[in-house]
Amino acid sequence: MAHVLKVSLEDLYNGKTTKLALNKQVLCSPCGGKGTTKEGAEIACATCRGQGVRIQIRQIGPMIQQFQSAGKKVTNERKVLEVHIEKGMRDGTKITFRGESDQFPGMLPGDVVIILEEKPHDKFKRDGTQLYLEQSVDLLTALAGGQFAIKHLDGRHLLVQVIQGEILTPGIVKIVPGEGFPTQRHHEFGDLHIKFNIDFPTAADLDPSKLALLEQALPARPPLPALKGDVEEVVLATPDPNTRGGSGSRAHMDAMDEDDDDEGGHGGPGVQCATQ
Missing domain, CATH: 2.60.260.20 (Urease metallochaperone UreE, N-terminal domain)
Incomplete structure (x- = not known):
């Protein structure tokens, strides 16, 4: 059973x-x-x-x-x-x-x-004695170091130190030794693997004065390569998920070109010759 x-x-x-x-x-x-409760009165069916x-x-x-x-x-x-x-x-x-x-x-x-x-856990994943976690940190901590806290499975809070000078990039994996899962018999612990996500600031968080400080703190932008021929300056835009094939006048003109091709060229409907 x-x-x-x-x-x-x-x-x-x-x-x-x-x-x-x-x-x-x-x-x-x-x-x-x-x-039966009577001694000797049992009869096998x-x-x-x-x-x-x-x-x-x-x-x-x-x-x-x-x-x-x-x-x-x-x-x-x-x-x-x-x-x-x-x-x-x-x-x-x-x-x-x-x-x-x-x-x-x-x-x-x-x-x-x-x-x-x-049962599935909302934060941790286990593979043997190895424990896995995805953790988000702010951009400042990722670049300049800092601390963040993790509540472990036994209720303890791990205060994790990001050492200054160690840059955390999106998707990078670090471990905390000895904070994984225990073995059943000897209770030897594996490691805790942390995959990092970086929370970038929004445009509202950065005014021009702060951007100027970033210009001073961060390395200079790499120079552009030498450009030959026609050069057209464009700006980035947020795509509209409801628009098929992209947005803007360029996509609209491409769609018009496709319609013209279907109708037999840019000169309108094709001329058909009558058979004598």
């Missing part, structure tokens, strides 16, 4: 004991599954051979159905199991309770198997 138990990443990181209620069949306590279960096969039209009916040698019981989730267990780990499955007369009860299913 197998049951799936959904657990959080915090449960697998810290360990936890949880209770799971099951309904199972057990041997009738007054008769011990014999079907010729149909089920004393198993307390009878299987019947019936044909209904073109279909064949199998029915299973149980005698009253067993009764239902609610069983509460304490499931110990050890620190470092993985998704798919099986926890076995020996002999806790349904009971039948003359048969050894089977096992109850609890299968752990890891």
